[in-house]
Structure formats: C-alpha cells, structure tokens
Amino acid sequence: MPVPNSATLQWAQRVLEGLNATPTATNMKLASGWIVAEHGWAWNGSGNNPLNTTWKLPGSTNFNNLGNGEGVQNYPSIQEGLQATIDTLTQQSPSFSTLVEGLRNADYNLFFSAQGMQELDTWGTAGPYCKSVVDSVTGIPTQYLHAAGQAGAGATVEAGPILQRFFSDINTGANDLANLLGLNQFIKPGANTKSIIVGAGVAALILWLIAEGADNA
Incomplete structure (x- = not known):
C-alpha cells in the first residue's frame, strides 16, 4: 500500500500543528490521506494549498474558477497557505468542527462519523472517497510522529542520556544490594540482576502480606 510523499507528509504535520494537535500515527494518516484525496499521490506542494481551500489572502491568486469569482487559491508562501x-x-x-476534533484527538471514528462525512462533502472532498484513500495510507515514517508510543510496531526509540543513566544507576544499586545480601553466589553469570532483585522483593512483600493476614485472623 502507498506511503504519502514527503511534501504531503510535511504539510500534514504542519496542518496538525497549526490545529494544536500532536502528530500521531492516526492523525497523520487522516491528514495526509485527506491531502492525497485532494491532490493525488504525486503532489509536490505547489500552490501551498494542501486541502485546496478557497480562502483568500492578500497575494493569493485563483488556481481555478468555481464561479462568482471564487476559486481554489495559490498562496505565495507556506506560512500563508497554512494560515x-x-x-x-x-x-x-x-x-468543520468534527473534522478538526477528529484530527486534534487522533480519532478516526469521529473524523469519519456521519457528521464528519457531511463536513467532508461540504468541504468538497467526497467523504467515501476520502475514507478509501485514508484507509490505503500506511507506514507513516517515524520522523513525522511526535507522540511517544506512536511510532508503530517494531519501531525502536533510543533512551536519552538521562534515562540511560537512570537505568545504569538501578543496575548498580541492584548489584550492590545483591552483594550486601550475599545473593551473587546464587545468580548465574549474565543473569538480569535487576529482574532477580525486583522479583525477590515482590516475593518478600507477598510473604509479608500473607503473614500479616494470618496474624490478624
């Protein structure tokens, strides 16, 4: 299945951020699919108008003629097109509040609800067609995603220096505790010391709770 090109993905990210939405796998799929439904898969960002709005700004020009002097606009800059x-x-x-909330909340079902489909039709993007395009979008690259846990299955997120130091300190402390309690002789080389210590602590807590329950019986 197709992956939107970089121009489409960049514009999808801009639109989401312009709506104060955090780009996630779901709303990036919604936004980029909507752009593809408007422009096709090969759009290169020309006209700086990702969703083909007719909103006029100083310096914008008509791309086409929809009657009564109205037309999809070409904008002279990315900033004006985004605005x-x-x-x-x-x-x-x-x-278009349902579409906006669907994007802000990364809510696929809200975006394509009956009201959302009606708003898409009002916008000029046929709702069923837009949904079919969005459903065909897959594999949003992780660099366009800002929310933790939204990178997709199999993605690897490297821990930062502070987090790495935190886990290192835990490991050191666990090993020191094992030495203090004389447990190292029972730990096989290469074993996960943290897991052993935590497991032993949980087991001790369970035994203590059982003993407390027996005393109170």
Whole structure:
C-alpha cells in the first residue's frame, strides 16, 4: 500500500500543528490521506494549498474558477497557505468542527462519523472517497510522529542520556544490594540482576502480606 510523499507528509504535520494537535500515527494518516484525496499521490506542494481551500489572502491568486469569482487559491508562501487552511477549518461557516476534533484527538471514528462525512462533502472532498484513500495510507515514517508510543510496531526509540543513566544507576544499586545480601553466589553469570532483585522483593512483600493476614485472623 502507498506511503504519502514527503511534501504531503510535511504539510500534514504542519496542518496538525497549526490545529494544536500532536502528530500521531492516526492523525497523520487522516491528514495526509485527506491531502492525497485532494491532490493525488504525486503532489509536490505547489500552490501551498494542501486541502485546496478557497480562502483568500492578500497575494493569493485563483488556481481555478468555481464561479462568482471564487476559486481554489495559490498562496505565495507556506506560512500563508497554512494560515488559510487553518482559518478555513476553524473559522468557516458552516463549521468543520468534527473534522478538526477528529484530527486534534487522533480519532478516526469521529473524523469519519456521519457528521464528519457531511463536513467532508461540504468541504468538497467526497467523504467515501476520502475514507478509501485514508484507509490505503500506511507506514507513516517515524520522523513525522511526535507522540511517544506512536511510532508503530517494531519501531525502536533510543533512551536519552538521562534515562540511560537512570537505568545504569538501578543496575548498580541492584548489584550492590545483591552483594550486601550475599545473593551473587546464587545468580548465574549474565543473569538480569535487576529482574532477580525486583522479583525477590515482590516475593518478600507477598510473604509479608500473607503473614500479616494470618496474624490478624
């Protein structure tokens, strides 16, 4: 299944951040799929208008003619295109609040709810078609995801120096405790000392609780 190109993914990330949404695997799929539904898979970012809004700003020009002087706009910069997109999503009447909340909350079901589908139709993106495109999107690269745990199955997240030092200190402390209690003679070389110490501590706590229960019986 296709993966959106870098221009589409960058714009999806910008739109989400413009809505104060943290880019996750789910809402990046929603946003990038919506952009693909508007532009196709090969869009290179031309026009700086990811969702084909007609919101006019100083310096923008008509890409096409939809009648009554209205048309999808070309914007002279990324900043203006992003502003127009966010303004359309949040200030336009009728409202697109269901789509916005679906993106902000990374809620696929809300985005494609009956109200969400109606808002997509109002926007000009046929709801069922948009859903089919979004469903075909897969493999959002991890560099576009900001939320921990959203990198996808099999992704590896390296611990930072502080976290690495924290685990190192735990390991050192566990080994010191094992030496103090004389447990090292019972630990096989290469065994996970932390797991052994924690397991022993849990077992001791359980035994203590059982003893306390017996005393109170």
